[in-house]
Amino acid sequence: MYSWVKQWAIDRFGEVKEAKGGEEVRVNCPNPNCLGKKGVRDTKFHLYINIKSGVFICPRCGWKGHLREFVEWVDGTTWNEFVKYLRYNEFTDLGFDEFKKKIFEKLTNKSTQTSNKKVKLYKELPFKTLKITKETIAFRYLKRRGFSMEDVEKFSLRYCIEGKYAFRIIVPFYENRKLVYYIARKYVEDIPGVKVKNPSSSDNRMLPKNEVLFNIDNIDVTKPVVITEGVFDAMTVPNGIALLGKYMSKQQILKLKRKNVSKATVCLDRDAWTDTVSLAKTLKTYGFDVYVVRLTEYKDPNEAGKLYMRRLLLKAEKLDFSLMVKTQLNQ
Ligand SMILES: [Zn+2]
Incomplete structure (x- = not known):
């Protein structure tokens, strides 16, 4: 039973309708591509959410799924973060925009806190690297690929000559100035091993590959x-x-x-x-x-x-x- 849906929907959409004696909450479909035959947005509360089953559907554009997907879409957050928020907060009577801003701030703060707790990040690259200068073979490789010394600086590129990343350029990934990932790319072709090495997936001081965005x-x-x-x-x-x-x-x-x-x-x-x-x-x-x-x-x-x-x-x-x-x- 998702009894908070009605209040949540009022906060997000301003106005809702109910059907089936309150079992269904209906809102104007927010899908920007839900334009009907006349090419206009929904004003007749076509998207309905069943608060017992948690299923939502808009027969106008065919968008349907679980409430989970809808909440993530509307609030720009993940379901887990949203549920955590629900557990320790009551909905307030703030207006739509202000409320949405507040909840979003809260969710983003909360999520960075939890991810910091979960992942104790490295302060710097956890192995020995060297500075790339104009004279290095690493730079000659980068130059062939169209990069300058400014790029080396801008992207904080380094290189290794020993260890498991020997003869590789290290490209670090930062988020809020914290190291979250790196890749190690060969700059000499005739050394053994794959072109690009990633941190071991068991290294829990790095974020998973599918969560990081370089640059x-x-x-x-x-x-x-x-x-x-x-x-x-x-x-x-x-x-x-x-x-x-x-x-x-x-x-x-x-x-x-x-x-x-x-x-x-x-x-x-x-x-x-x-x-x-x-x-x-x-x-x-x-x-x-x-x-x-x-x-x-x-x-x-x-x-x-x-x-x-x-x-x-x-x-x-x-x-x-x-x-x-x-x-x-x-x-
Ligand atoms: Zn729709």
């Missing part, structure tokens, strides 16, 4: 954040972040939300057009203004280079209904 500390939230796959791609484009793959987890999306990022450009590798479209759609449901670019001549942003990418990004297309139709036809 999140450096982004300018007033400009579109460019979402790429690899760290060298993110370093090639302006305002870039890297997912370390083609998939963006909910935790990664919520991290962008918490930073107050509102515009995002999806810029994955050439082989990932389907993933690009699907990520763009997902980001749109989280309320981002979404743009997409498609690489055709090069396999990834780093191969394309800084200048080419700047030009390509100027031509990024906004994801709206017509582009969604077009991309579906082109897939």
Whole structure:
């Protein structure tokens, strides 16, 4: 029984309707793509939530699922954080906007507190690294990939000549100035081992790979954040972040939300057009203004280079209904 739903929905939506003697709470569907036949937003309380089963459905746009998904979408938080909040707080009679701001602040503070308690992060890289200078082989490698000494500084790049990361460039990931992850990329091809090494997944002083976003500390939230796959791609484009793959987890999306990022450009590798479209759609449901670019001549942003990418990004297309139709036809 989700008896708090009605109060929560009033706080979030201002007005609700009830059906089935209070068993169902109905709100105006907040899905920006729920536009009906006439292309207008819902004003007739089409989305209903069953407070006994916790199931919600909007027959107008077909969005349905468990309350859990709906709350996460509306509040931009995770269900666990939300439930924790419910346990020790009563709903107040604050107005809609102020209440939402308050609860959101509380949830974000709470979540950083718990994650700090859970993960005792390293103060610095937990092994011996060296400074990259112009004369090093590590820098020669970076230069071949289009990077300068300014990039070395900006992204705090280091390198190793001994230990398990010998002859690798270390790319650290920071969040709020704290080290949360790193990768170790070979700069000499003829050494054994995989191209890229990650911290051991049993190292519980690092965050999991699917929760980190490379370069999140450096982004300018007033400009579109460019979402790429690899760290060298993110370093090639302006305002870039890297997912370390083609998939963006909910935790990664919520991290962008918490930073107050509102515009995002999806810029994955050439082989990932389907993933690009699907990520763009997902980001749109989280309320981002979404743009997409498609690489055709090069396999990834780093191969394309800084200048080419700047030009390509100027031509990024906004994801709206017509582009969604077009991309579906082109897939
Ligand atoms: Zn709807």
